[in-house]
Amino acid sequence: MSFKPLQFLSRKRARRILLVAILILAAWSLVAWIAARALMVSAELPHADAMVVLSGSSLYQERTGRAAQLFHEGRAPKIVLTNDNQPAGWSNELQRNPLFIEREAEELRRAGVPDDEIEMLPQTVSSTHDEALLLREYAEAHGLHSLLIVTSAYHSRRALWTFRKVFEGSGINIGLASVPPGERTPQPATWWLHLRGWQEVAGEYLKLIYYWWTYR
Numbered sequence: 001m002s003f004k005p006l007q008f009l010s011r012k013r014a015r016r017i018l019l020v021a022i023l024i025l026a027a028w029s030l031v032a033w034i035a036a037r038a039l040m041v042s043a044e045l046p047h048a049d050a051m052v053v054l055s056g057s058s059l060y061q062e063r064t065g066r067a068a069q070l071f072h073e074g075r076a077p078k079i080v081l082t083n084d085n086q087p088a089g090w091s092n093e094l095q096r097n098p099l100f101i102e103r104e105a106e107e108l109r110r111a112g113v114p115d116d117e118i119e120m121l122p123q124t125v126s127s128t129h130d131e132a133l134l135l136r137e138y139a140e141a142h143g144l145h146s147l148l149i150v151t152s153a154y155h156s157r158r159a160l161w162t163f164r165k166v167f168e169g170s171g172i173n174i175g176l177a178s179v180p181p182g183e184r185t186p187q188p189a190t191w192w193l194h195l196r197g198w199q200e201v202a203g204e205y206l207k208l209i210y211y212w213w214t215y216r
Helices: 004-038 057-072 100-110 128-141 153-166 195-215
Strands: 050-053 079-083 118-124 146-152 173-179
Touching: 004 195, 050 057, 050 128, 057 079, 057 100, 057 146, 057 173, 079 100, 079 128, 100 118, 118 128, 128 153, 128 195, 146 153, 153 173, 153 195
Parallel strands: 050 079, 050 146, 079 118, 146 173
Antiparallel strands: none
16 A cells, blocks of 8 residues: 555656657757758749759659759750769679769669750769859850759759859859759758758858858
């Protein structure tokens, strides 16, 4: 009999701890979802002089797939690829490790984009800022008035901020279309349950801070 009050208090405390844990998990899930959604932006541009697929290494398939879809919708007459000079996996057909930019071109051709409408820029880039600088130079040299940027959803805010910053005063209109998460990247509600999610969301916030501090 003397142990019943202690057992009751123990169960009550356990229920309270469980309730607090559920509330913390619910709050974290909401914060994580908001954080992921905050990275996802777009800039409407019905038609552009050229479309640009930003380098993404392992994410190249989702980006080229989105670009091919937009190309067939008539959103731009050509697709420009940037080169991060990173080798992809082994190709039995080529008997070597092709660069990701070569894989991107291959994916676009497979999706029905004509080869003469695909341009691979040879200059090597190592960051989104490098890509923006190169593409401003390219656009000005070719007399382009607008570019439609294609990238992954969680990269879209930093990419759009960077391009608008670099293209400021150029008179060149920048649009951005991103790949919805879920294909190669986790959904906003569950990104924190995946290693790639921490790379794509949490890692992106670190890059945003760096870009804001370095290029503001």
